[in-house]
Amino acid sequence: MEKTVKKRRIFLMEEIKMYEVRFHGRGGQGAVTAATILADAAFHEGKDVQAFPMFGVERRGAPVAAFMRMDTKPIDIKTQIYEPDCVVVLDPTLMSVVDVTKGLKENGKIIINSSKDPKEFNLGKGKVYTIDATEIAIKHGLGTKTNPIVNTAILGAYSKAVGNVKIESIEEAILQNAPRKKEENRKAAVEAYEKTRGE
Amino acid sequence: MKLTIPEEELMYEGTVDCQGCGAGLAMRYALKALGKRTFVVIPACCWSIIAGPFPYSSLQVPLYHTAFETAAVVSSGIKAALEIKGIDATVMAWAGDGGTFDIGIQSLSGAAERNEDIIYVCYDNEAYMNTGIQRSSATPYKAWTTTTPRKYPKARPKKNIDEIMVAHEIPYVATASVAYPEDFIRKLQKAKNIKGTKFIHVLAPCPTGWRSLPEHTIKLARLAVQTCIFPIYEVEDGKYKINIKPKNPKPVEEYLKLQGRFRHLTEEDIKEIQEATNRKWKKLLKKEEFF
Amino acid sequence: MVKKVIYGNHAVSYGARDSRVEVIAAYPITPQTQVVELLSEFCASGELKAKFIKVESEHSAMAACVGASAAGARAFTATSSQGLALMHEMLHWASNARHPIVMANINRAMGPPWSIWTDQNDSIAQRDTGWLQFYCSTNQEVYDTTIQAFKICENDKVLLPGMLILDAFVLSHTSEVVDMPPQEEIDEFLPPYEAKYKLDLDDPRAFGGLMFPDWYYELKYKQHRSMEKALKIIEDVGREFGERFGRYYGLVEEYRIDDAEIVLVVSSTVAQTSKEAVDLLRKEGMRIGLVRIRTFRPFPKEKIRKIASKVDMMIVIDRNISFGSEGVFYTETKAALYNEKSRPPVYGVIIGLGGRDVRVEDIMNIAKKGKNNKLEINKINWWGVKL
Numbered sequence: 033m034e035k036t037v038k039k040r041r042i043f044l045m046e047e048i049k050m051y052e053v054r055f056h057g058r059g060g061q062g063a064v065t066a067a068t069i070l071a072d073a074a075f076h077e078g079k080d081v082q083a084f085p086m087f088g089v090e091r092r093g094a095p096v097a098a099f100m101r102m103d104t105k106p107i108d109i110k111t112q113i114y115e116p117d118c119v120v121v122l123d124p125t126l127m128s129v130v131d132v133t134k135g136l137k138e139n140g141k142i143i144i145n146s147s148k149d150p151k152e153f154n155l156g157k158g159k160v161y162t163i164d165a166t167e168i169a170i171k172h173g174l175g176t177k178t179n180p181i182v183n184t185a186i187l188g189a190y191s192k193a194v195g196n197v198k199i200e201s202i203e204e205a206i207l208q209n210a211p212r213k214k215e216e217n218r219k220a221a222v223e224a225y226e227k228t229r230g231e
Numbered sequence: 232m233k234l235t236i237p238e239e240e241l242m243y244e245g246t247v248d249c250q251g252c253g254a255g256l257a258m259r260y261a262l263k264a265l266g267k268r269t270f271v272v273i274p275a276c277c278w279s280i281i282a283g284p285f286p287y288s289s290l291q292v293p294l295y296h297t298a299f300e301t302a303a304v305v306s307s308g309i310k311a312a313l314e315i316k317g318i319d320a321t322v323m324a325w326a327g328d329g330g331t332f333d334i335g336i337q338s339l340s341g342a343a344e345r346n347e348d349i350i351y352v353c354y355d356n357e358a359y360m361n362t363g364i365q366r367s368s369a370t371p372y373k374a375w376t377t378t379t380p381r382k383y384p385k386a387r388p389k390k391n392i393d394e395i396m397v398a399h400e401i402p403y404v405a406t407a408s409v410a411y412p413e414d415f416i417r418k419l420q421k422a423k424n425i426k427g428t429k430f431i432h433v434l435a436p437c438p439t440g441w442r443s444l445p446e447h448t449i450k451l452a453r454l455a456v457q458t459c460i461f462p463i464y465e466v467e468d469g470k471y472k473i474n475i476k477p478k479n480p481k482p483v484e485e486y487l488k489l490q491g492r493f494r495h496l497t498e499e500d501i502k503e504i505q506e507a508t509n510r511k512w513k514k515l516l517k518k519e520e521f522f
Numbered sequence: 523m524v525k526k527v528i529y530g531n532h533a534v535s536y537g538a539r540d541s542r543v544e545v546i547a548a549y550p551i552t553p554q555t556q557v558v559e560l561l562s563e564f565c566a567s568g569e570l571k572a573k574f575i576k577v578e579s580e581h582s583a584m585a586a587c588v589g590a591s592a593a594g595a596r597a598f599t600a601t602s603s604q605g606l607a608l609m610h611e612m613l614h615w616a617s618n619a620r621h622p623i624v625m626a627n628i629n630r631a632m633g634p635p636w637s638i639w640t641d642q643n644d645s646i647a648q649r650d651t652g653w654l655q656f657y658c659s660t661n662q663e664v665y666d667t668t669i670q671a672f673k674i675c676e677n678d679k680v681l682l683p684g685m686l687i688l689d690a691f692v693l694s695h696t697s698e699v700v701d702m703p704p705q706e707e708i709d710e711f712l713p714p715y716e717a718k719y720k721l722d723l724d725d726p727r728a729f730g731g732l733m734f735p736d737w738y739y740e741l742k743y744k745q746h747r748s749m750e751k752a753l754k755i756i757e758d759v760g761r762e763f764g765e766r767f768g769r770y771y772g773l774v775e776e777y778r779i780d781d782a783e784i785v786l787v788v789s790s791t792v793a794q795t796s797k798e799a800v801d802l803l804r805k806e807g808m809r810i811g812l813v814r815i816r817t818f819r820p821f822p823k824e825k826i827r828k829i830a831s832k833v834d835m836m837i838v839i840d841r842n843i844s845f846g847s848e849g850v851f852y853t854e855t856k857a858a859l860y861n862e863k864s865r866p867p868v869y870g871v872i873i874g875l876g877g878r879d880v881r882v883e884d885i886m887n888i889a890k891k892g893k894n895n896k897l898e899i900n901k902i903n904w905w906g907v908k909l
Contacts, residue, residue: 068697072527075699081527082698087639087691087877108798110659110692110791111881270721272589285737288728293721295592296730298615301585304547304577308589308597309721311545311573315595320723338585341578 050103051196052113056132057122060092062183065209066120067098070187073197073205074102082107095130102196118194119158121145122165122182133157143189143228145182150231163189163228165220172216172223184210184217188224199225235413237263246289248281251445253435253452254354255281256409258290258325261352264419267292268320270313272306274335275299276327277361277437278354300334302326303342306349314348321350321423328355328369331432332390339430343399346427350419353392353430356437364440371460372507373500374492376440381495388507393432397466401428405465408434410452414463414474434461442491454486459512464519471519483508524702530693531556533661533700534600534626534686537668539570540708541624544595544715547575547586549605552638553690554628557600580605584612584623591621592729594717596672598623602690603630603644610648616683617652618745619730620719622675623683625653626668629790629841630690631876639877640690642790642842646850652745654684654752655819657789659775661698663816664688666769673712673759679751681718690877692791703767711766749820756817773822776829778804779811784892785829786812787838787855792873792880796839799885810889815851823858830859836868837892839885839905843872848902869897873905 053070057063064085071083079102086097099113115135121127121144133142133155140158144150147167150160165185175181184206191199203218210217241262248255254277262269271294273279279296283289297305302324310322326335331353339351358376359365366376368390379385396404402425407415415433422429436451438444443451455461456475460483463475483505487493496504528536534557538546546565548558564570575586580601587597601609606627616623627645631637645655654675658664664686671684688694721729733741757772764770777797779785788796793814803810813829815822830836840849847853852870859865871888874880888905891897 068527071697075525075527080699082696083527084691084696087695089638107698108794109882110689110696110794112879114881268723270593270723280732282728282731284732284734288726288731290728291726293723293726294728294731295589295721296728297588298585298611301582301588301612304575304582304585305589305592307575307577308545308547308586308591309593310589311547311575311586312590312593312595312597315544315571315573316593318723337578338582341582344578345576347575 050101050107051118052116053100053118053120054113054116055098055100055120055122056126056130057096057098057183058126059090059094059096061122062181063096063098063122066122066183066187067100069184069202069205069209070100070190070197071102072209073201076201076204077197079104080107087112095126116140118143118190120186120190122186141193143186143193145186150229159231161189161193161228161230163224165189165224168220168223168227172220174213174216174220185220185224188221189228192225192228193230236260236416239263239266241267241291243289243291246281246283248277249437249439249445251436251438251448252277252281253409253437253448254278254327254356257354257415257433257435260409260412260415261323261325261419262290262292264416265321265323265350265423270295270309270320270322272297272302272309272322272324274302274326274330275361276330277356278325278327280361299330301338302330302335303347303349303351304338306351307342307345307347310348324349324351326351326353327361328353328357329359329367332368332392340399343396343401343428343430346401348426348428350422350429350431353432354435355432356435356440357389358437358440360437360440372504373496375495376492384495396430397469399428400469401430402426403429403465403467405430406432406434406461406463408452408456408461408463409436410449410456411463411475418465440492442494443489447489451486451489454481454489457481458483458486458508460486460508462512462515464515469522471515471522473515473519480512523704526700526702527697528661528700529556529695529697530661530664530688531628531695532560533665534668534688535560535564536700536702537665538598539564540702540705541598541669541672541712542596542709542714543570543572543598545573545575545587545590545597546599547577547583547590547597548599549577549580549583549601551580551602551605553630553694554600554602554605554626556694557626580608581612584609584616587623588612588616588619588621591616591623592619592721594715594720596715597621598625600626600628602628603632606644606648607632610651613648613651613653620681620745621683622672622681622715624668624671624675625683625685627685627687628690628694629687637876638690640692640841641875641877645685645687646842646844648685649819649850652682652749653819654682654749654817656684656686656817657815658686658688658693659791659794659814661693661696661700662769663771664693665700665702666763666767666771669708669712670759670763670771672715674752674755676715677755678718680748680755682745682748682752687790689791707766711763753820753822771816773817774825775814775816777812777814779813779829779833781809782811783809783834784889785833785836786810786885786889787815787836787851788812789815789818789851790841792839792841795880795882796885799882799889802882803886803889808889808893818851821854821858826855826858827862830862830865833866835866835892837871837888837897838868839871839873839888841874841880843875867899869899869903871897871903871905878906
């Protein structure tokens, strides 16, 4: 019974074209802000959106998750996201402690902040994209060398890899939402967009 | 003869306070001092009754009755509303010792820390008199109350609320006694013209609870000062000034013996109280000298 | 008009700002903090001309609002859970003194053990304090209800405080699109508060003094009557709001109930998730709909009766529990129907206490179980409890 319901649900998701994204980061890295900016960008393209943190207590440095849901139709559901279409990993060191592909749809996408080639990741499912968001963030003076702020750069990679939110919309949303260094953040996203590598 | 007390009466006659009630007197003086443009906030205390039941009010100024622990903060709320509406008026919280020393100290401390522009008057009759004489943290050492029977009178000294308020670094803290109305009125008028939290602690004898004669109210309020049991002083921006300095303080026994609540005291108890009183008085003199 | 993607908490802050509240008094508590942080910024920037009293407790937050409202100001606060419980005494004070204070409460489970996640036990426990209670289900509704609540509560016929309620995290920390009308249009809808009864130097009166038994009872009658009158005012205000801004809210929201045999009775965000469950079940051929109870106090008895008269089964889903009894929406629904000549069986389900996620599958399975007569009728159906 449980199974049939689940299957129906996946069927429904495809039918209504809802798209769900999960961000993995560490407390203080701005995963929630990334989810919110992405939601804002999608909203400006006329989508209905939701963005929310992992419901819980966030501690600096500890693994956190954030979520984004978008749809061409109004979104009713208020549940957490269990089967994302896409996973964004802000900090690759998390991958040894967190199962970042948990629940990811078979044909889902994984965007990893890494200087490695996507082929070097063997995750068993999904299509991997990489971007060295850390290098880009440092280059644009976002955060510090030891604690770069990569959440805007990684959104550029999202736009390139997934393609359902235009880079222009992301640039606009960054300018509206970034608390400071707006232009640097925007440039980082654009550079990441151009440098994203896929399998 | 020159009148030293404002003539205007803002409290009606015929209030329902007990004979010889110090708290009734205190309010009469307070409103004379502050005048018509005053809002009064009264939490649960004797004055919840003295102010009159529905549909009466014994005051000729707006009056809000509030919950026991909220005099300071409801006053803050009223003041905020008046400020946003551009109404210039005084807001006076008027609470007993229970509502100040005990249950109300949290919101009082909060208001003082924020330096809310209110006058907070504690009329102190040294126990929960409205509920029938139960001890509060303002009850003096060794006093009888219905919850500190003569066999086990109060084992701890009266809480020093004035120093607690001074520690909040508010602009004005003062003590007063209903036996010295000019001093009390001067302090209220001074407080009215200071911005920020003003705390005035007035000793208000309670014949019912102190087991004293109604006609001794003023006498007791005076003796408390003359024996240095209840010193009259003010602290303005941290600067101490003792307003009434008895040249030769009277023995505390003169004050204690007129009150049934101290009837059980032994000579040793009285000696102990005398010594504690001397100690505290000396400390206050030092404070005046140094601060 | 500004459309923005904002947190549920910020929807409260924007709603309070656009209602031009005059006095705010608040104390921080997770998950409410964003409400007061943004309001602090509005006050600091001058965007909102209000006095913000940063009190030392929730009890004082409500007491400060009481004072401000008594002096004629539009007063606002926000809290959650333990904070709401601490306010309890002053909630009675606000209502009994007829102060139209508006408060947002973020539904958070009561400790111990500590929980910061959602359920309704905090606000349900304040059911009898004489506050209007609105359970919101989207950020848009949170914003709209903040503004509406002032208009409803300040109405001469009502003059009672009102609480708008939103789920911890599921709304409070979730960003959604919120449409905020221009200030001038809101000002037209919600003019400044002119208190009919207030502390007044020109007309000095005493408020709240001792009242003997020969009058107290009548005041309680009047307080209750005002609650009853609020039923109509809520609908009128909802209609006016709808005409101006295109979004209607009333006592209840009905969803696909026209030909429904089974009706789910739900509230808060569970209702939104349930809508999708209804859609899916409809596709499977089940004639099902839902009614979302938005206004819990006053309780919309007539609406419930009308809906019940046309259906074969009602399933009430509660995210709260009255220990020793049952879910409170369940009790209230049944009580509304008891004296009706014909009434459907009413089932009670408890779900999602302490923030456990309520999924579309849960609602679908509850409905199916109900349809197959597998729910217990005279017992609580504890959904998903691990035993």
